[in-house]
Amino acid sequence: MSGIHERHTGAAATIRKRPGRPRDPIAEQRILDAAINEFLERGAARFTMDGVARRAGVGKSTLYLRWADRDALLVESVRARSRSIEAVDTGSLRGDLIQLTTNLLRFLLEPVGYATFRITVDAVANPAYENVAKELAQRHRHAARRVFERARERGDAIDEAAVDPVVECLYGAVTMQVLNRGLGRPFASDSDLATRCTSTVDLVMRLLEP
Amino acid sequence: MSGIHERHTGAAATIRKRPGRPRDPIAEQRILDAAINEFLERGAARFTMDGVARRAGVGKSTLYLRWADRDALLVESVRARSRSIEAVDTGSLRGDLIQLTTNLLRFLLEPVGYATFRITVDAVANPAYENVAKELAQRHRHAARRVFERARERGDAIDEAAVDPVVECLYGAVTMQVLNRGLGRPFASDSDLATRCTSTVDLVMRLLEP
Amino acid sequence: MSGIHERHTGAAATIRKRPGRPRDPIAEQRILDAAINEFLERGAARFTMDGVARRAGVGKSTLYLRWADRDALLVESVRARSRSIEAVDTGSLRGDLIQLTTNLLRFLLEPVGYATFRITVDAVANPAYENVAKELAQRHRHAARRVFERARERGDAIDEAAVDPVVECLYGAVTMQVLNRGLGRPFASDSDLATRCTSTVDLVMRLLEP
């Protein structure tokens, strides 16, 4: 970890006074774009560093200067594209849950979204993906937590013990639907997708009644 | 594809009348055993055909004569070992569901079981896995269906409309637990695992009340 | 040599009462035809047993039952097609030598003929070709010997000590011409080829004068 693959130098405090040529800030984005295209066109298994370097018009050394290995770049390129699905606030618990569930389902039905799921799945066996998987899980958990916090603030009567299992069921149900359906056969319409989510939410919400 | 990689010659009718040396039936099992060991020891990513051939004391050509490629063999070796988790009959709906859920969770926490899950996940993007994924889904669906059939036969009052969503939630909840937990950190004890499943089942069973 | 790869069962005397399934009499010719085609189309290096078997519509064991190995079949298929070039009798030594030389040159410029030469060349390093090479050398030597025998019978005055070296030079010169020329660039005409041989013969014949 000693200065190699440092990416989140972040902090404006360290204004960076290191000698030597600074990293090309444009290259970073070109590489991530190339990587996500490589991923979308060829899939995770056939995603290659040589391919990304060629697409980005960049030497392989530049890739390995910034990312430790293939997995790291693959993960980051996918993560960079995974749009935020957490922003949800409809004014009611039911509305929020429907929105959340619909967002998740829609997200998982896109290549990039599904890729984040696959990364989570692979993370169980591949430590390289562990951190991203944790981060993604964190984001989903956080979103759910916010929804229920707001419900509490509004004074809704909720069986607190049921919250976690219900979220688990909701997310799980969405996952099952994606697996059963596949990327190839998306829902007929966006409203069809929403309807499906609505009925699931309406069903499990009964479990929240104290 | 005609006649190549034919594996399910099936039909006892055609007792095999093809001339020439028949495929060694023992080799088949030796290869699958070697393959599953290769898989368990080295993981899916480092699973190699040369390794399997060496372990099985078999030529690579024999492998490629029977399986189209690395993925096909990997999938089949895993599938061959995925023990039947469907056999469930405790006498009550609640008992059956708990048993079913516990079996599934325990299965998914083993390397082979988790591999079948990964195959299902990959199948969404990789047509090569489609058939196996369908077969696995079929087996799970069948098991659940049997449980509810028996409940109906016993005269249990069930909200039929809720059956499918409930199963979806149950299986989904188990999946979520596996993903959140990882293979590395199994449950403290088998009873701990069972307790967890019991509470989940008890929760969602409320949705089946008419 | 004990009954394996027996090929010249010949002699009608042995009417053949050997037990067991008789050999398919048609197979032999079909195989040789397939072999020479395989050879002509793909060359000696890419000549394969599987290819011959496929062309002949025959199992590989049928090949190995009759020929010891790839080389044996290759050699025999070529030898079976190498037309006799020895028959020469023009009435004069000069005429005979010109005829002999021309025949040889023409033969070596054909694929099959050149192949016999290559076999001779390979025989130096590959014992499998030894016998054929010897047989071929024998035939050439025999032809030359006959020519000079007839010359002596006609009473021609010949420096006997020069005969062998002259034949060596003649055959060698023809070989050199083939190597310098290549199969791809044959002589403009057949008479051109004959002219070339005539002048060479006329030159070296001076060495035969006592």
Next chain:
Amino acid sequence: MSGIHERHTGAAATIRKRPGRPRDPIAEQRILDAAINEFLERGAARFTMDGVARRAGVGKSTLYLRWADRDALLVESVRARSRSIEAVDTGSLRGDLIQLTTNLLRFLLEPVGYATFRITVDAVANPAYENVAKELAQRHRHAARRVFERARERGDAIDEAAVDPVVECLYGAVTMQVLNRGLGRPFASDSDLATRCTSTVDLVMRLLEP
């Protein structure tokens, strides 16, 4: 073919301006050494790329980066070792021819030398060998030409028209002797070999008298 397997970058003018890591000049020699050893120990047929790579301590990709295929490397390694047989200057035409012929015969009786001959023979049917064959032929032709040039400079009386056929006969005769003799049965002694060449030269030299 543009720039791939380029080996004779030659021209000192272009001091090498190609970007990227330059090819290791040491590796080249290591590979050729390994290759010639592989060839001498195992013969042309059992000469393998993996073997060469292992001997040279080099990856296979490095081999294929420089040589198009097995044959190309085999040919080049042999060519690199084919010692110069052209350097001949005894002070007389007869001496030069004897020396030249003896050198050639001795060369062809060694594995590497005979291999160059086989390459020439194969070149007739295999375009891949064409260039090497031409180069080798060129070298032999050049050596012969020099010998006769010096003879002319010394004022020897020579029938110019006979020069080419005589050289053809000499080289051809040597070739015939090698073919008749084989690598396995070398001459009893080096002087035996020289005697043989001397008598052949003495014979054909008569043809050079005007």
Next chain:
DNA sequence: TTATAAGCGAGACGGTACGTCACGTCTTTAG
């Protein structure tokens, strides 16, 4: 101004595995 440090594109390098292909053997059933 000059020296030193690092980034960069290019591509060679040592490896490892892939999937193919051919050889010559072995194990069946066919005749």
Next chain:
DNA sequence: CTAAAGACGTGACGTACCGTCTCGCTTATAA
């Protein structure tokens, strides 16, 4: 009881990536 069919063990082929390395630059800070 041999012939024929074709699966088998072996092992090399040529390709594709991996992650590292070495070049000759370019671009910055430090002396």
